Amino acid sequence: MKNNILYVVIPCYNEEEVISETTKRLKSKLSELIKNNIISKKSRVMYVNDGSKDKTWDLIKEINKKEELFTGISLSRNRGHQNALVAGLLTAKEYADVVISMDADLQDDINAIDEMLDKYFNGCDIVYGVRSARKKDTFFKKFTAEGFYKLMAKMGVEIVFNHADYRLTSKRVLNEFENYKEVNLFLRGMFPLIGFKSDKVYYERAERFAGESKYPLKKMLNFAWDGITSFSVKPIRLILSLGIVATIISILVFIILLIIKICGVGVTNFALAINSIWILGSIIIMSLGVVGEYVGKIYNETKQRPRYIISENLNNK
Numbered sequence: 001m002k003n004n005i006l007y008v009v010i011p012c013y014n015e016e017e018v019i020s021e022t023t024k025r026l027k028s029k030l031s032e033l034i035k036n037n038i039i040s041k042k043s044r045v046m047y048v049n050d051g052s053k054d055k056t057w058d059l060i061k062e063i064n065k066k067e068e069l070f071t072g073i074s075l076s077r078n079r080g081h082q083n084a085l086v087a088g089l090l091t092a093k094e095y096a097d098v099v100i101s102m103d104a105d106l107q108d109d110i111n112a113i114d115e116m117l118d119k120y121f122n123g124c125d126i127v128y129g130v131r132s133a134r135k136k137d138t139f140f141k142k143f144t145a146e147g148f149y150k151l152m153a154k155m156g157v158e159i160v161f162n163h164a165d166y167r168l169t170s171k172r173v174l175n176e177f178e179n180y181k182e183v184n185l186f187l188r189g190m191f192p193l194i195g196f197k198s199d200k201v202y203y204e205r206a207e208r209f210a211g212e213s214k215y216p217l218k219k220m221l222n223f224a225w226d227g228i229t230s231f232s233v234k235p236i237r238l239i240l241s242l243g244i245v246a247t248i249i250s251i252l253v254f255i256i257l258l259i260i261k262i263c264g265v266g267v268t269n270f271a272l273a274i275n276s277i278w279i280l281g282s283i284i285i286m287s288l289g290v291v292g293e294y295v296g297k298i299y300n301e302t303k304q305r306p307r308y309i310i311s312e313n314l315n316n317k
Contacts, residue, residue: 004097006033006043006117009088011081012060013050015104019059022104023070029110030069038117044071044095046315047104048088051078064314076309082185085165087308093174095315100168102129108166109203116168116201125173125196129166132202158192160200167191183307235290246283 008026012019026045033039049057049072060072073091075084085101092099098120102108108129116127152159165187169177176194192198 003037003040005095006030006039007092007096007099008045008113009048009085009092009099009101010045010104011048011050011084011088011101012052012056012104013078013081013084014052014054014056016052016054016056016059018105019047019056019063022106023063023067025106025110027067027069029113033113033117038114040097042095044069044315046088046092047072048084049074050081050084051075061314071315073310073314074312076311079308081165082187083308085187086185087310089169089174090178091310091313091315093171093178097171098168099171099174100166102166103164107205108164109205112166112201112203119199119201120168120170123197124168124199125170126191126194126198127168128160128163128198128200129168130160130200130202131162131164131205152189159189160192163188163200166203170196172196181304183305185307235294242283243287246280 008030010022015022023045030039030043030045034041034043047060047063047070049060057072057074060070060074063070064072073087075087079087089099089101098117100113100116102110112129116129119127169191173191173194173196177190180190180193
């Protein structure tokens with residue numbers, strides 16, 4: 001089963017500062033695997049240019065001319081990390097037997113590829129790269145990141161704890177994944193749905209080699225919200241529960257006020273009424289917002305627009 005064709009898919013957005021070092025390290029790793037007859041000589045690293053505004057694509061084309069092991073595709077415009085990753089995976093599966101996805105910033109341990117391939121050759125169709133620890137994270141980063149995975153689990157989303165998008169997938173997994181047509185993507189939750197035999201590889205995530213993170217707090221929050229609303233209806237059920245609780249409280253408050261009125265005790269009805277209106281109004285606005293989010297996602301799905309458009313594929317040259 002060895003000597004399969006491996007493609008390593010790497011989404012890139014404004015990665016000119018790091019791509020040369022990434023190329024150097026991956027060339028060494030793939031060359032070693034080819035030399036040891038673990039993967040085929042046809043194996044490649046496929047960079048996916050996600051509409052970068054710097055010289056990333058120019059550098060990828062230069063690398064492709066000089067290095068046989070490297071190829072790339074360029075999207076017509078920026079479509080975001082998840083769409084870029086899907087573009088790379090679905091393109092790579094046409095050439096490869098097995099695909100590994102990872103980020104360009106060199107935080108994912110390249111040496112974990114060896115163990116991923118071992119598990120693949122032992123029958124696993126999906127191998128998840130999982131962080132073994134978060135010692136280098138700040139308290140806030142660690143707290144929010146781990147809280148995200150726990151929240152997703154509470155919401156009923158099947159997700160691998162501390163796994164991002166560093167994973168190995170076989171060709172047949174990607175063939176099945178292609179049948180998932182949704183445009184609201186949350187890949188960490190989609191691959192566990194496919195099934196097949198899977199395993200995990202633990203590694204320590206390094207500091208970013210160069211450049212800035214493409215996932216600041218705002219993007220991470222949006223990403224988390226997309227994940228929840230794409231895989232769980234619990235927020236809508238929570239609204240129903242909230243409405244029931246608010247109704248019960250309102251009835252109880254009305255009964256209490258009525259009893260106080262009958263007993264002849266003075267009460268500032270106006271202040272209580274205004275406070276109740278503010279509380280109920282806030283609940284209603286929040287509820288409409290959550291429902292609107294789901295309606296918006298339905299709207300995006302029904303339009304059936306393409307998730308990405310590939311403007312150039314160096315693999316075809």
